[in-house]
Amino acid sequence: MAAGIAVSCLIIVAAVGKLRLPSGFIKISILLFLVAFVVHTTYYAMQGDSSLKHALSVMLLTMVFFCAGLLSVKISGMHGSDLINVLYLLAMIIVFFGFTSLVFPASFLNYSKYAKSIFPFSEPSHYAITVGGILLAAGFYLHFLIRGGLVLSVLFFALVYPSTLLLLLVFIMLFSYYVRSFVSLGIIVFFMVVLGYLILYYGFDVSYYEDRLSFDESTSNLTALVYMQGWESAYRALLHTNWIGLGFQNMGSLDPGVYGERIFQIVGIYKNREDGGFLAAKIIGEFGVFGLAFLLFYVIALCSSILYNRNFLKAYQEDRNKALELFPVSSVLGCSLIVAFSIEVFARGYGYFSPGILLAMVSIFLVTKKRKSHSCRYGSDYA
Secondary structure, three states: OHHHHHHHHHHHHHHHOOOOOOOOOOOHHHHHHHHHHHHHHHHHHHOOOOOHHHHHHHHHHHHHHHHHHHHHHHHHOOOHHHHHHHHHHHHHHHHHHHHHHHHOOOOOOOHHHOOOOEOOEOOHHHHHHHHHHHHHHHHHOOOHHHHHHHHHHHHHHHHHOOOHHHHHHHHHHHHHHHOOOHHHHHHHHHHHHHHHHHHHHOOOOOHHHHHHOOOOOOOOOHHHHHHHHHHHHHHHHHHHOOOOOOOOOOOOOOOOOHHHHHHHHHHOOOOOOOOOOOHHHHHHHHHHHHHHHHHHHHHHHHHHHHHHHHHHHHHHHHOHHHHHHHOOHHHHHHHHHHHHHHHHHHOOOOOOOOHHHHHHHHHHHHHOOOOOOOOHHHOOOOO
């Protein structure tokens, strides 16, 4: 994926390279984490734990960071209605590919090797973590009936392909769009229980989801084992390094643990040791206490983004024009990207060079530019 991200950055530079990054676009919180990253990486480089891979990774990550800043400037400069139309168009394309890949599965460029590919993605998990934030943002501006159709479409994909991450995206969309109180939460839970009962009653095979949610050492499901290996690897890395971390791009340098050996027994190779299985495990394992601080920062941003979008939707349903004035579309998009990024952080990730990482960096710049609402009618202000 690193090569694809590099190409994406070059496209961004070619498309919006004439734009300038505003002075002070890096806020204090971002600057602190950048300094921590530089100090941590320099420390391990001085220890001799560096290679060409580490140098190239630092260069590419820096390139992604500044290209994300350029793209955020372009998005923030768009008129709200134009950005909404872009979200509509992207959502239609995303859903179109989801349905088309079921009827006409791609067979070129080695796609035939992947039984559940959703063009242009090789598997549903890539589809979920890449487009989730865009679909979530677009749904806020759709008519409530079309929004319901969007949620049902993603649910249909989650069941037909099948995909646990797409199912998780459905839950995020339901929570973001429809949970306003304990009553609404209860109604949604009730309908989900009824849906689950109907699925079981009509003999739908749910073993795929059961296997992936069976977090037991004796399980033979690789997805569940990789997930448990991630937590185990992060914990062992903290103990081994006295909470300092293994260093940038050094995940997997320790000997395999219990779950790693279990995976080797099943498939004869070690899997996902360098990427940790999901982003939180990789960050904790490589950056130790700094990684934990970053995750705390992310959780705070996640909660703030959920509240911001909740306040926006309430305002949008009461007075559309006023809501669009108080809550910029770019900010809603940024918050949606942050919320959807939780899948990659806590469920399944692909290292530092994925489409989700690029979009998450864009979201950081978008949400730091959020204008404070000058009305307390819709809740607290967010900087």
